[in-house]
Amino acid sequence: MKTIGGFFELEMNPYRGELHSSAAALTSGRACLAWILSVVKPTRVYIPDYCCRAVSETLSESGVESCSYGIDANFRPLLDKSPQAEELFLYVNYFGIHTSVVRDLESRWSGRLILDNTQAFFEIPRAGSWAFNSARKFFGVPDGAYLYGASLPSAELPSKSELRWDHLIKRHLGRQDGAYREFLENEALVTAKLYGMSPLSRCLLGGVDYTAVARRRRENFAIFRDELGAWNELEIGCPADAVPFCYPLLLDHELNRTVLARRGIFIPTFWPELIRGKTETGTEFEQALAHRLLPLPVDHRYDSTDCRIVIQAIHELLK
Ligand SMILES: Cc1ncc(COP(=O)(O)O)c(C=O)c1O
Secondary structure (H helix, E strand, O other): OOOOOOOOOOOOOOOOOOOOOOOEEEOOHHHHHHHHHHHHOOOEEEEEOOOOHHHHHHHHHOOOEEEEEEEOOOOOEEOOOOOOOOEEEEEEOHHHOOHHHHHHHHHHHHHHEEEEOOOOOOOOOOOOOEEEOOHHHOOOOOOOEEEEOOOOOOOOOOEOOOOOOHHHHHHHOOOOOOHHHHHHHHHHHOOOOOOEOOHHHHHHHHOOOHHHHHHHHHHHHHHHHHHHHHHOOOOOOOOOOOOOOEEEEEOOOOOOHHHHHHOOOOOOOOOHHHHHOOOOOOOHHHHHHHHHEEEEEOOOOOOHHHHHHHHHHHHHHHO
16 A cells, blocks of 8 residues: 655655666575576586685585686686586676677577676676676665576565665765674675565666766776776776776785775775685686785766875875
8 A cells, every 4th residue: 555645765766767677686696696506407617716705605505516717817718628518607707898708608608608797787698698797786775686597587586674774874974883884784684595686776776877877987997097007917998888897907016905995995805715715726817816906996986086086095005
């Protein structure tokens, strides 16, 4: 029943429509991956060494064997054989800019490919490819991921009612008190279990101006590339049809992230477990990425003034 009168609900942008309207809306990237595994039942999945632990954990929780592969300096898979009929191959579209690698893999292994677009929210995969993204990596939402593939959950799935959003509102108001703890508490509630995306996330994602967000991400990426490209060991650009996740800066030495954090600039590590686990798996290049890569934020919260603050701080540390 629609209530009439009384105090107002949270004011939201009008619903324009979701970017991934033909995909299934689930709670997390891991839930999408677990669904794919439950449908395909592969004997083995190839996954990159340079990857988040969430992927290998979802495979082991699903009882599926994994086999790791390396990547070269152009982020192309190093693999001497193709996946067999009952196997799947997972590729991460690193930083959302490796469209040409993705297109190549799609044309070679379409039905056996899983595109992990957790860093490429704007990517729409070719029909028939398995693919998923993760909305929390791009927008201030409590949960959410979109799943593409040959077989999607048929009915609307229930969502997880315990999810929190206080941390999002506090960030919006510029309040830090307890926000990070509350963010972590919500992160712990977003799991690989098969839940639908929460109604709040759907509503928020339906109000995003995706054209403006994509434009701002590309503009910020270009500023970082122009100002820091000379120091970057990666030869990268952003293809015209891609929307970057971050500007990946690989310096020839490790920069002290704590110094940047003291200036209010928070740069994550992809992925801490590759260092802390001391597994030291992967090639020299992958270890360099794990230790030295600075994924600089390019998202729509920031403009050229913000980018220049980051650039200035890095220049000072490079002196
Ligand atoms: C490469 C990659 N794949 C998958 C995931 C899982 O995404 P989600 O947290 O939405 O389950 C992550 C999470 O950080 C990730 O970095």
